[in-house]
Amino acid sequence: MTDDLFLDLRHVRKTFGAFTALDDINLGIRRGEFVCFLGPSGCGKTTLLRIIAGLEVQTSGEIWQGGRDISRLPPAERDYGIVFQSYALFPNLNVADNVSYGLVNRRVPRAEAARRVTELVKLVGLPGSERKYPAQLSGGQQQRIALARALATEPGLLLLDEPLSALDAIVRVHLRQEIRSLQRKLGVTTVMVTHDQEEALSVADRIVVMNHGVIEQVGTPLEVYREPASPFVADFVGKVNVLPSRVQGGQLEIGTLRIPHEGGDRPVQVYLRPEDVLARPIAPGDAHVFDARIDKIEFLGSHCHVHVTAQALQPHPLTVYLSLNFLSEQSLSEGSIVRLKLLPERLRVFG
Amino acid sequence: MSASLLALSTGTVHQRVHWSERVAHAALALVVLALLVFLAAPLAAILMQSVEGHDGEFVGLRNFIAYARTPALLDSLWNSVWVSAAVTVITIPLAFGFAYALTRSCMRGKPVFRGITLIPLLAPSLLSAISLIYWFGNQGVLKSVLQALGADAIYGAPGIVIAECFAVFPHALMILVTALSLSDARLYEAADAMGTRAARKFFTITLPGARYGLISAALITFTLVVTDFGIPKVIGGNFNVLATDVFKLVIGQQDFARGAVVALLLLAPAVLTYGIDSYVSRRQTAMLTARAVPYEPRPARGFDLLMTGYCSLIALLMLAMLGMAVFASFASFWPYNLSPSWRHYVMGLVDAEVGVAFVNSLLMAAGTAGIGTLLVFCGAYLLEKTHGAAPLRGLARLLAMLPMAVPGLVLGLGYIFFFNAPNNPLGGLYHTLTLLTLCTIVHFYTTGHLTAVTALKSLDGEFEAVSASLKVPFYRTFWRVTLPICTPALVDIARYFFINAMTTISAVVFLYSPETKVAAIAILNLDEAGEIGAAAAMAVLILAASSVAMGLFTALGWWVNRRTQAWRAR
Numbered sequence: 001m002t003d004d005l006f007l008d009l010r011h012v013r014k015t016f017g018a019f020t021a022l023d024d025i026n027l028g029i030r031r032g033e034f035v036c037f038l039g040p041s042g043c044g045k046t047t048l049l050r051i052i053a054g055l056e057v058q059t060s061g062e063i064w065q066g067g068r069d070i071s072r073l074p075p076a077e078r079d080y081g082i083v084f085q086s087y088a089l090f091p092n093l094n095v096a097d098n099v100s101y102g103l104v105n106r107r108v109p110r111a112e113a114a115r116r117v118t119e120l121v122k123l124v125g126l127p128g129s130e131r132k133y134p135a136q137l138s139g140g141q142q143q144r145i146a147l148a149r150a151l152a153t154e155p156g157l158l159l160l161d162e163p164l165s166a167l168d169a170i171v172r173v174h175l176r177q178e179i180r181s182l183q184r185k186l187g188v189t190t191v192m193v194t195h196d197q198e199e200a201l202s203v204a205d206r207i208v209v210m211n212h213g214v215i216e217q218v219g220t221p222l223e224v225y226r227e228p229a230s231p232f233v234a235d236f237v238g239k240v241n242v243l244p245s246r247v248q249g250g251q252l253e254i255g256t257l258r259i260p261h262e263g264g265d266r267p268v269q270v271y272l273r274p275e276d277v278l279a280r281p282i283a284p285g286d287a288h289v290f291d292a293r294i295d296k297i298e299f300l301g302s303h304c305h306v307h308v309t310a311q312a313l314q315p316h317p318l319t320v321y322l323s324l325n326f327l328s329e330q331s332l333s334e335g336s337i338v339r340l341k342l343l344p345e346r347l348r349v350f351g
Numbered sequence: 352m353s354a355s356l357l358a359l360s361t362g363t364v365h366q367r368v369h370w371s372e373r374v375a376h377a378a379l380a381l382v383v384l385a386l387l388v389f390l391a392a393p394l395a396a397i398l399m400q401s402v403e404g405h406d407g408e409f410v411g412l413r414n415f416i417a418y419a420r421t422p423a424l425l426d427s428l429w430n431s432v433w434v435s436a437a438v439t440v441i442t443i444p445l446a447f448g449f450a451y452a453l454t455r456s457c458m459r460g461k462p463v464f465r466g467i468t469l470i471p472l473l474a475p476s477l478l479s480a481i482s483l484i485y486w487f488g489n490q491g492v493l494k495s496v497l498q499a500l501g502a503d504a505i506y507g508a509p510g511i512v513i514a515e516c517f518a519v520f521p522h523a524l525m526i527l528v529t530a531l532s533l534s535d536a537r538l539y540e541a542a543d544a545m546g547t548r549a550a551r552k553f554f555t556i557t558l559p560g561a562r563y564g565l566i567s568a569a570l571i572t573f574t575l576v577v578t579d580f581g582i583p584k585v586i587g588g589n590f591n592v593l594a595t596d597v598f599k600l601v602i603g604q605q606d607f608a609r610g611a612v613v614a615l616l617l618l619a620p621a622v623l624t625y626g627i628d629s630y631v632s633r634r635q636t637a638m639l640t641a642r643a644v645p646y647e648p649r650p651a652r653g654f655d656l657l658m659t660g661y662c663s664l665i666a667l668l669m670l671a672m673l674g675m676a677v678f679a680s681f682a683s684f685w686p687y688n689l690s691p692s693w694r695h696y697v698m699g700l701v702d703a704e705v706g707v708a709f710v711n712s713l714l715m716a717a718g719t720a721g722i723g724t725l726l727v728f729c730g731a732y733l734l735e736k737t738h739g740a741a742p743l744r745g746l747a748r749l750l751a752m753l754p755m756a757v758p759g760l761v762l763g764l765g766y767i768f769f770f771n772a773p774n775n776p777l778g779g780l781y782h783t784l785t786l787l788t789l790c791t792i793v794h795f796y797t798t799g800h801l802t803a804v805t806a807l808k809s810l811d812g813e814f815e816a817v818s819a820s821l822k823v824p825f826y827r828t829f830w831r832v833t834l835p836i837c838t839p840a841l842v843d844i845a846r847y848f849f850i851n852a853m854t855t856i857s858a859v860v861f862l863y864s865p866e867t868k869v870a871a872i873a874i875l876n877l878d879e880a881g882e883i884g885a886a887a888a889m890a891v892l893i894l895a896a897s898s899v900a901m902g903l904f905t906a907l908g909w910w911v912n913r914r915t916q917a918w919r920a921r
Contacts, residue, residue, distance in 0.1 A: 055816050057366045074369035075819035082820045088813035090832045092918050102821030133918040153821060 006031040006189050007052070007157065012061035014047055014213075021047045023213045025061070032187045034180065036200035039210035040236065045193045046161060048210070052191065053159055054078050066156055080157040081150030085165050087142045089134040095121060095145050096130035102153040120148040125178065140171040147179070151186070158183070160192040164199065176203050197237045201225065209233050231350045234271040241277075243270040243316050245349075252349065255313035257288055259344045269350050274305070276346035277320040279338060288342040292318065294334050297327070308338065368739060371824040375737040382730040383743055386750035388777070390793050393765025394757065397618075400768050401611035414608045424596060424609075428616065431593040434508060435576040438515045439569050442523050445516075446568065447561075449665055450527035452658035454534075455557075457650040459659065465528075467666045469521050470673055473897035475854045475871040476518035477581030477878075478890045482675040483514050484586060484883065490686045506588030514582045517672050519575050523568040530564020531557075536646040563631045570624040578617050578758035581856045581871075585878050593617055594760055598860065601764060611768070614761045625756035673894075680887040699885025700892075705873050709892055712870035715788050715859075716852035716900070720845040723792035723799060727844055731803035732833060736815050737825060755797035759857030762794055767861050782864035790862060791852045799844040806840035807833070838911045846904035853897050 007029040014022040022044045029035050037045035050056040052063060054075040062071045070078050089098050096117045103113040121129055124144040126137075134142050143163055150158060163179070164172045180203040183190050194200050200207045201221040209216045209224060209232075217229040228234035231242075245254045245268055252261035254270055282289055290312035298305040306322045309315075320340065322332075332338055368376075404410040418424055449468065453461055471479065487497045487505035502509055534557070542552050580594040587595060593613055601610035681691040700706050734747055754762070770781045780786040810833065818828040834841075856871045863872055870893050877886035 053816070053820065054366065055819075057364055059363045061364070071364060072367045074366055074372065075816065076369050076371065076822050076824075077367075078820075080820055082817065084811075084813045084817070086811050086813060088811045088817050090814065090828075092832060092835045092915070094918075101818075102823060105821065105823045105827065135918055149817075150820070155820075 004031045005029075006033070006066060007191075008062075008064040009048075009052075010062040010064070012048070012051060012058050012063065014044070014051065014056065015059045021213050022051075022058070025215060027208060027215065027218065029189060029191065031189055034183050034190045034192070034203060034205045036204035036207050037191065037193045037210060038197060038200040038207050038237070039195065039216075041195060043210040044213040045195075045208075045210050049159055049161055049191060049193045052157075053080060053082055079155055080159050081153065081155040082159040083143065083146045083150050083161065083163045085162040087134070087139075087146045087166075089142055089146055089149070091134050093133075094130065095126075095132050095134075095137075098134070098145060099148045099152050101149060106153065116152060120152055121145070123151075123182065124148045138171075139167050140175055143167065143175065144178075147182070151188070156189065158188045158190040160190065162193055162195070164194070165196070172199070179203065201237070207237075209236065211236070226346075228271070228348060231269065231271065234348055234350075239274055239319065241272045241274065241316075241318050243272060243313065243318075244268075245270045247349075252347075254342075255310070255316070257290065257312055257342065259288065259342075259347070261349065266351060271348040271350065272318075272342070273346065274319045274321045276343045277318065278341045278343065279320070279322055279326060282339055282341050286341055288344060290340060290342075291337050292340050294332060294336050294338060297334060299324075306338075308340070310340070369819075371826070372737065372739055375733055375825055376740045376743065378729065379733040379737070379740060379743055379747060382726065382733065383747045383750065385726065386747070386793070386796075389789050390750060390753060390757075390762075390796075393762065393769040394753075395765075396768035396772070397611045397614050397761065397765045400607050401615055403608060405608070414612050418609055418612045423591070424613070427591040427593050427596045430508070430591060431577050434511055434515070434592065435573045437512050438519065438576045439572045441512070442516050442519055442572055443527075443565065443569050445665065446520055446523040447527050447565065448661055450524055450531050451557075452662050453528055454531040455646070455648050456655050456658040457648050458655045458662065464662045464666055467669050468524055470669065470894075471518055472521050473850060473854070473901065474673075474890055474894040475581055475856055475874060476579055477514075477585045477856070477871075477874060478676055478894065479517040479672050480510065480514040480582045480585040481874075481878070481883065481887050481890055482672045482679075483510055485675045485679045485685070485887070486671075492686070504588075506586055507590035510586035510588075511583050511590065511592070514586055515576045515579065517669065518579070518582060519572045520669075522575060523572050526568040526571065527561065527564050530561040530567075532645075534560050534646045536644040539646060563634055567628050567631050570627055574621050574624045574758070577620055578760055578857065580760055580860060581875065584875060594857075597760055597764060601767065601861070607768065610764060614764045617758050618756075618761050621758050621761075622756045629752075676887045677891050677894075680884065680891045682884070685884060695884040695888040696892075699877070699882055699888055703882075703885065705877065705885070705889065707866075708868045708873035709870045709889070709896075711784060711867055712853055712893065713896065715784055715791065715869055716849045718784070718788040719791045719795075719852035720849040722788065723795070723848040724841055724845045726792065727796060727799040728803045728837070728841060731800055731807055732829060735804060735807045736829075736833070751800045752797055754793055754795070757794075759794050759855060760860075762790060763858035763861035766790055766858070782862065782867060784867045787859050787862055787867060787869065788852075790858050791855055792848070794855065794858045795848060795851045798847060802840055802844050802847070803837070806837045810836060835915050838915045839908060842904060842908040842911055846901065846908075849900050849904070850897050853893055853900070 005028050009025050009027040012022055012025040013020070025048060037048060039045045047056060051058045054070070054073060058071070062069060064070065065079065090101065093101070096114070099117045099120055100113045103116060108116070117130060118127075121127055124147055126141055126144055129137070129141070129145075134145070137145065147163075160179070164176055167175065176199055192203070201224075204221055206218060206220055207224045208218050211232050217224055217233045219227070219229075224233060224237055228237065234240050235242075243254055245252060246266065247253070247261050247263055247268055248265050250260060250262065252259040252268070252270070290310050292308035292310035292313075294306055294308055295317065296307040298307070301324075303321050303323050304327060306320050306327075307317055308320060309317050326332075330338070401414055402409060402411060404413070449464075452458060453465060483505055485491055486493050487510075488494070489504075491497075491505070497505060505513075538556050539552060542556060547555075578594060580598065583590070583592045583595050584598070593616060597610050597613045597617070600606045600613060679685055680695055681693075682689045683692040683694055700709070730747065730751060734744060734751070766786065769775065770777055770786060772778070780789075814828060814832060815825060818825065854871060856875065859869055860872055860875070863869060868876070870889055874886045874889045877883070877889060
């Protein structure tokens with residue numbers, strides 16, 4: 001496991017005056033892994049990426065890449081390619097000159113560089129665009145070229161700083177899958193910064209959820225979603241219902257519902273995802289079943305966010321996902337009563 | 352010992368400096384060194400001089416006290432203040448009206464009006480003083496009108512005030528046009544929706560919106576007038592102001608100490624203006640959000656006609672002023688024989704061997720444009736786009752902004768004190784065209800610097816980071832990317848340097864020798880010698896040369912645009 005540790009951040013700390021942007025960050029990234037730094041703006045994710053790139057200097061701590069201490073190396077002596085949200089393509093150079101910008105400096109023979117450019121623009125899906133200027137390309141196309149430029153020198157590490165944030169929603173979804181498959185094909189270790197949880201969930205091998213300069217959780221997308229390590233993670237990744245409850249005599253008391261739970265008596269918060277409250281299948285005799293009244297139906301296309309209140313959970317409202325088909329099948333509308341079931345194994349309890 | 356240990360344990364990580372960054376730091380150090388020698392040192396020399404006695408001993412504030420006890424000099428101070436105030440009070444409303452017409456009306460011929468009012472920038476400010484003498488002087492065409500109005504002569508305060516109004520009008524106008532252009536149409540639409548009357552809109556939206564521009568224009572007008580040397584020299588007669596006092600004290604009486612005191616007095620309003628102006632401009636930019644919708648004037652027959660009439664009147668006065676100098680320079684023998692001839696150009700300039708001054712001016716302007724643009728742009732690039740060496744960077748930023756607050760007269764005086772000092776190894780530069788050129792570059796440094804900074808700030812901030820990740824040294828990116836993108840700004844800076852070098856008087860008046868005299872100075876000398884026809888001819892030559900240069904730079908700009916900005920086209 002430690003053999004293929006490629007990037008190692010040890011006790012990285014960054015302060016700006018009295019403000020602590022990053023506090024004791026420890027993180028190991030494996031060779032070939034695709035890792036996303038996810039968090040709200042100001043959580044320190046971009047600062048951490050820029051420290052890995054050497055564009056910012058950490059206040060303390062060490063960074064090791066490929067078994068080499070790069071903590072004090074200037075950007076030019078590190079080994080990475082980088083793509084920014086703004087593309088940062090050189091506007092007065094055409095695509096070929098942009099992509100070969102780093103090759104020219106390494107005294108790669110001209111023919112070899114040209115061959116590599118052709119290969120790269122094909123790789124990012126824009127063959128034949130070599131003579132075009134950036135202004136003649138769309139945003140998504142420009143970002144592909146920026147990616148090709150970053151990959152041209154075959155860096156050991158690819159850093160992506162919110163590369164998709166400036167693009168239209170449809171282009172964004174399309175391009176993130178392409179980046180993912182490209183990364184698989186090349187096997188380059190990749191770190192991507194994003195504030196979009198859907199983006200992180202769909203492309204990352206592992207997600208690093210950050211908040212206020214600390215790492216809240218590191219895990220696979222499924223772990224982060226299913227087993228959030230903190231209320232913040234549960235809240236930030238996906239939608240969640242928060243139910244104030246208490247633990248009493250080995251039982252979790254949510255309204256009138258009772259679920260066995262270990263630990264001493266204390267007030268707790270129960271985190272429950274909307275999709276973990278089922279409307280079917282409910283068999284007669286099932287536990288944790290209760291009736292709820294529909295207050296409001298928020299139509300979102302194939303499914304609906306349904307806001308309900310239940311006698312059993314008084315006075316806390318609950319949001320559940322119900323499919324459009326189910327609602328029309330059961331002829332449910334605002335004011336109707338619907339029978340629901342909790343999945344106790346999916347509840348997350350935080351003290 | 353324990354303190355240093357503590358510092359070690361909590362100390363921050365320092366990145367190793369890459370060799371290419373050392374190159375950048377060295378280049379920045381060179382720029383700072385140049386500004387220290389050619390800006391900071393001369394200014395320091397003035398400060399030193401003002402607190403030194405005749406034998407170089409420290410005398411504290413004795414020179415200032417002696418100054419305050421000289422009634423004649425205090426008169427000059429008062430004269431300077433009230434004349435400048437008068438010019439400000441007259442010019443600002445006139446220029447505001449003109450700017451309002453240009454930005455808020457639908458009158459025809461706006462470019463023509465704007466062009467005419469900018470002509471004074473192409474000639475030394477004293478051109479208007481020479482014209483005034485031809486109009487209202489002892490042998491002026493309208494002298495009788497002046498006397499009918501009750502004034503006995505144009506020489507002195509009235510002449511200075513009128514001539515300065517013409518000279519500073521374009522400066523005030525440019526600021527006010529900018530201020531009035533920065534308006535949000537939505538405010539007016541909201542006011543219209545509420546049925547607001549025009550006058551109320553003017554006083555509640557327009558005027559408050561332009562107030563920072565008005566403050567800035569007034570301050571700059573005041574400073575320009577208080578520090579102007581040429582106009583009072585030509586038309587001031589026996590009316591003394593601070594600027595002419597400095598010259599008399601230093602060049603006439605060799606009283607360096609008192610000259611330094613007066614120079615510091617001139618520095619005060621300029622520094623104040625600079626301080627207030629930079630505060631005000633920060634407020635101005637914050638006021639306008641990126642979402643503002645630019646105001647589009649709608650045709651209103653009566654109003655547009657009124658504005659056309661007003662602008663025509665101002666433009667006519669401008670043309671009358673300029674035209675008289677041109678006409679007089681061709682008149683054979685004013686006022687007796689007005690038939691056109693080349694007499695003043697041939698006999699007054701070429702035969703009198705003053706023509707060399709014109710060549711000197713062209714050399715100096717070319718040098719200023721060439722070296723100045725290079726220095727300013729490299730300096731701005733190193734400041735904006737490279738990293739590290741923070742103390743050096745702060746110093747460079749300060750030095751780049753300082754010239755804005757230093758009047759030319761003060762700078763020129765500092766150059767005398769510093770470069771003419773007996774033990775200065777750079778003393779050999781004194782009186783050379785090289786020093787004149789360097790002084791002019793420093794004098795106009797800040798505007799060029801700000802133009803370059805604006806151009807550089809519009810580039811993506813990550814170019815340098817991308818280059819570093821691709822292991823390309825910064826200077827290669829500078830050469831392949833930054834410079835080609837910024838060529839239009841380079842042309843602008845060069846044009847600004849060239850025109851100002853052609854027309855400047857205040858700094859170089861202290862530094863020339865008979866061999867290195869420049870054209871604008873020659874005008875002063877000719878006027879002093881009573882050769883006002885030749886003086887007018889020289890002023891017209893400068894105007895012509897500046898106009899041609901302006902045309903050439905515009906053509907160059909167009910060509911450069913086509914050659915280097917092709918990528919902008921979609």
